[in-house]
Amino acid sequence: MSDAQQSGPRTSVSKAPEPLPSAEPRYFNRELSWLAFNRRVLEEASNPQHPLLERVRFLSISASNLDEFYMVRVAGLKAHQALGVEDLSMDGRTPTQQLSEIATAADALVANQHDSWAVLRASLQEAGMDVVGEKPLDDAAEAWLDQHFREQIFPVITPQAIDPAHPFPFIPNQGLSLIFELKKGKATVRELIMAPAALPRFIRIPGDRARFIPLEVLIRRKTEYLFPKYEVLRGGAFRIIRDSDIEVEEEAEDLVRFFRTAIKRRRRGRVVRLELEEDMSDSLVQVIHEGLNAGNAVTSATRGFLGMADLAQLVEEDRADLKFPPFAPRFPERIREHGGDCFAAIKEKDILVHHPYESFEVVVEFIKQAAADPDVIAIKQALYRAGKQSAVIKALIDAAEAGKSVTAVIELKARFDEEQNLMWADALERAGVQVVYGFIDWKTHAKVAMVVRREEKRNRIYCHFGTGNYHPVTARIYTDLSYFTADPRLGREAAKLFNYITGYLEPRNLRQLVISPQNMRDELIRLLDVEIDAAKAGKPAGLWAKMNALVDKVMIDKLYEASAAGVPINLVVRGICCLRPGVKGLSENIQVKSIVGRFLEHARLWCFANGHDLPSGHAKVYMSSADWMQRNFDRRIEYMLPITNPTVHAQLLDQVMLANLIDNEQSWQLRSDGSYARLQPKGDRRFNLHDYFMANPSLSGRGQALKRGRRVPKLRFDKGS
Structure with missing residues (x-):
């Protein structure tokens, strides 16, 4: 770890719960890791830092999560068991073995839920x-x-x-x-x-x-x-x-x-x-x-x-008095400076918006203004989940009724939103929107929208790349990233991505976007190989990555290889993590933490030390719609986007990624035995990621969020860090 990182908040670790059992020392079981995540959610019901009704909310979320876990994951294992399918999981367990251990862990979780409810009811x-x-x-x-x-x-x-x-x-x-x-x-x-x-x-x-x-x-x-x-x-x-x-x-x-x-x-x-x-x-x-x-x-x-x-x-x-203080997200400053004109602001300079600290309404306005603008000739948007009250859907309908060419990719396979998405598809088609359902065996999970606008006798493409869904409700409680750009290179590649989804026309010669299932895993492996070569040569190397789940065996093995080569790796994995960190000779250079707090961490952000031919300390930064899971690499349409705009690059690396790494009030450290332990700040060295971004200026202003707050360390990839 670099001197800069060492100067961050000091923390201690609380007493850990019982470790998860593991039949294979290289990996944790996916299902048991998920149950460990839900235990962390449940722990927030006992967190005295939260108002009372918010603690009740965490308890209800843990119960809802467990219901869905049984509806999908346990149901699948039960089906395999009934059919006599005894394929081993990545960690070497049969479906029957997994079901037995799930039952034990789930019963303990339910017992803890009832203990929590008894305390909360009395309170x-x-x-x-x-x-x-x-x-x-x-x-x-x-x-x-x-x-x-x-x-x-x-x-x-x-x-x-x-x-x-x-x-x-x-x-x-x-x-x-x-x-x-x-x-x-x-x-x-x-x-x-x-x-x-x-x-x-x-x-x-x-x-x-x-x-x-x-x-x-x-x-x-x-x-x-x-x-x-x-x-x-x-x-x-x-x-x-x-x-x-x-x-x-x-x-x-x-x-x-x-x-x-x-x-x-x-x-x-x-x-x-x-x-x-x-x-x-x-x-x-x-x-x-x-x-x-x-x-x-x-x-x-x-x-x-x-x-x-x-x-x-x-x-x-x-x-x-029993809930979190009300929080009103800020509308992006740079768009307000242009009188609310999204296109004028984006044309001047790329814009990064950080939800929910900055309002999702800017995304809605982007589509609404496109629908009303007589110079806009086409809109294309991929919709995975849009919610029940969707202003985005209405804007697309308005655009089609105004005579614009509108294409909506509706994902029917979005679990538990299938019926709602069918309803939206019907409404869009009735309005004249060209509705496309994508692939039969792949999900379209990429969150991308593009607007074609006629300007000065030529077409200009404006793009929105997001890490979250076009869903107005979840956008208020999920932390996500929105990137707006009028870069013509990204516009052309977004158009190729949509042609791939709508017409199966595999994109060629992509210079910016990397997509799955085409080659995202291969590109990540290539990037890690660069870090491995750098570490072996005694040069600065490292990976800092934020995601919701880490399950893919190929990627886990590659991270182990990088660790063995001396590449320092810091991962922020909110939910499932099948990688076992901190094992001598296997993963001693890998640290994993999980953040669970007021907002649900959802953005995917990956930073590689040697991505650019720039001086030491300038990483290559990607934002993405994908987690590191087999389904995201092999069975979903996803994107990873390199951030080359200097301002946005600095915002993501030195503000969003940094804040995630130094949070010590909502963070849990994953130990090599599979247990998670809550970090305990010492003295006044406290840092709460969510509180910080609620209290400080927006990223979409002038990129000063962390600079205007109290002094915090800058990220550096140093030799041996």
Whole structure:
């Protein structure tokens, strides 16, 4: 590490959790690494630095993450197990071995979630927010609940008998249900009630104090009204997770029709996880298993609240004192200096925008101005996820209706957004937009837009390259990068990229963009070879890279080779990391950290020491849409973009990358045994990445964000650093 880096904030490391087991010393298991990431998310629910309701939000996010993990990853392993496929994972585990270890780790995670909820629930009560149970309330509250149940709940729910004349009903994915065994005279019956998705999980009881009652608790309190003259012998709640992945068939003749059918099939996917209240009787458990055909599902007996993702509803309560202080992103200064004219500002100089600290509205304005500008003749945009309320979609529709040539690449394979994307595709086509769905077996994951504008009797191309989706909601909570340029070289290459997606015309002679699945992995290997040669020759060398996941075996092995050659490597990997750092003789020159905080780190940024023929200390900097995973290199359309503009280069290297490296308030260090340990700042040497960029001037101004704040070290690639 260089002297400059050593002058940064000093940190210590907190006590580490139990290490992840590993059957192969070179790699960590992908699934267990993901569970370790979700544990880090859950840890934020216990972070006293966060306001109380934000801690509840982190708890709900960890639960939602776990649901999706079972819907996709565990479902895939279960399918392999059922088919007898015993292919080994990169770390040497069979599907059966992985499922066994996942079950152990996931059960421990769920137990920790319930421990966290117990603490948070008590803290909420102290703060004036009660989540009530089945104990009696005051007369006014009981009277209101009785009326509310009769008028608002009872007409919506449908008790169903479970007997030979009434087969077990279909229960949707993530569905919460209650089952009862009742007695009337000598007869016993079983009744099932599904909690309708249209009803809120938490019902707020009127009054000066905020009191909430879960829907299932209210139903239990009203069983006498629901089942008159019946005695409730036993009962309980349960919840299911279904296989929700969609595997595209190569022989699909019509991709749209295939997805419309596949979405319907997914709703009836097999049950992969069954969550039960732990005191439920064996007889009722057997009824549920048989009714759901869930004999092979992972069954978890839970001692508390089921479906903790629904705790997000509590965060909606109007309690500003229990949430992060409001943050208003800044609109890029350079565009404001041009009276809001995006094209004039971009034409003058390339612009880097740092979301969410700088408003995503600039991206929307870029498309809206293109739609309204009479000199714009064409717009092309790749849309992976656009959200439900998309101003970008409306702008594209307006542009098409104004007679412009508009092309939209809609990715139907964006998991869990397939149905929304189909709706947007229909709306765009009706407006006259040329809608393209890309490749059958590859996803178009690149986030690129281009505008062709007629200027001075010739066409000029304006481009937007992003690391995040054109999604207005996630853009407020994900940290991402937007790069606007009118560089004609990048304009031509963006046009070639779109022709590749829309017409399968493989781009030739690309000088700037590197794309997958064409040659991105090969280019990264070439760049690392340059660093290896430099280190062997005793010259400055190094790699600093930020990404969401590191899974690709070829790239991990290349990083090991670089480490062995003496290349210092610093990685910021938010989520899954299958590389084992800090192992003598294998990866002793590799450090890995993960940042989990107020915002979700999402930008991909890679810096190589020897990319340019420039003096020592000038790295080659790339931003990208891709993570270092096999799917991103081999099965997705992605881009990596070299940053040659000096101002943007300095902003990314000496501000964004630096801030990620020196953060010590939201960072976790990955140890060689697989455990993660939270960095603990010492004294006043604290640095919070998110707080810093919220408080300091924008990158899109004059590139002074870190220079105007307190003094911080500059990045250098020095010999032996």
